Amino acid sequence: MTDALQTDPRLLVLAQGDNIAVLKATIKAGEDILIAGNEVHVGSTLGLGHKLAVVAIQGGDDVVKYGFPIGFAVADIPLGAHVHVHNLASRYTTVEIME
């Protein structure tokens, strides 16, 4: 695969088959980064540990990290989009986020 050459080095795919990558370092709002050769515009600043879709994920599909589902997409998630509590839901229990 040549993908590794064309993906931003701040992204870490933890296991084969994962459809998200984890940020190894902060990516700032407004940056254009490469994911598998595709240029993606990052809309908001994202810190270490946050996730970006490395392929387009259909609503209802599993989001896969470490090779295992960590929940499902509640809407279509385009390649390069931030994957978090707004578009990913647990299949286990509802997680309540308090401001």
Place this chain on the structure above:
Amino acid sequence: MPEMMAWPRQDGRKGIRNVVLVAYLVECAHHVCKQIARPFDESDVQVIGFSGCFPSEYGQDMMTALCTHPNVGAVQLVSLGCENFKKSQLAESVRASGRPVNVVTIQEAGGTAAAVEAGRAWVAQTRAELQNLPMVAMQPSELVIGTICGGSDATSGITGNPAAGVAFDRLVSEGATCIFEETGELIGCEHVMAERAATDALRPAIVDTVAKAARYYADMGYGSFSNGNATGGLSTIEEKSLGAYAKSGQSQICGILRPAQRPATGGLYLLDVVPDGPPKHGFPNINDNAEIIELISCGAHAVIFVTGRGSVVGSAISPVLKVCANPETFTHMSGDMDVNAGRILDGGGQLHDVGTEIYEKLVALGAGARTASEALGHVEFVLTYKSQSPSNPACYPN
């Protein structure tokens, strides 16, 4: 790689340390134990004990397992004299294991000063005798290794825990025994975990073990997913749990252990630290050291401790190898860390490289190397009340 050398024990196990324990059997004897141990180096003579005065089957089982641990060479027991601990039974178990044991009862000795003097004299003489014991070669396949994570942050599940899993996989493939735990932090991945069960009987038992932990913590009013987790990029309980679960590696799970239970074979075990039934004595483990000592009670020669925010603890009896998941924490607290797993984030290596480093540093502990926490004199010890629950014979190999 350097060859491991160890102290052979009567039960066939081997110790990578040869510690003299000074053990109080009620809090009232704790000070005397500290005074007995004071002239000696922490690496040679360490204080452990059970504080409670009321009887405890769990406390008795734990103290018995710890006083006959392969890293222990001899035991000085210190009793006040009126506590409920079954000290004769414990002393007999230690004696039957082939270890020198001495009991000092403060009320019989004539008080603090006399008890301290008697204990110190015995420990000094026993130390000298232990130094003459012959050592034998030990293979990595004979190791028992535990793993926990504490002071976790967003990096723990990305670098440190998966790297510990790589080290576990190598150890298990070579025939060693590996133990992971924290069922309360595995909620959401019990079905993934159950798929790795070695037997059909074990599969539902793994699911039940996690369900029990979820129930227990919920009864205690404690949830596993916090706002801080979401800020750090974690979105679901499954995701958080898989990050902790990554420490276990990919090997087949061959059994479920209870605290103070010795694994019968090599392989990967889940330690069930949550008692059966409703909460009785509070949280299953009140802090990281209470978890570490339960891993050690199952015979762990050493424990891998993955931290992101920066824990500094070690433990009595067995070395704690500190794997730092966060590169910034590693730079800031490098004197407390053994492995920089955070270098994965800096482009300084892959998971496999860090897993290999963990493995090699564990083996080196049996060849004279010491951990950062050992060099700094960390010998933390915590043991509280817990309901002892029987192990299910279907949950471990014959």
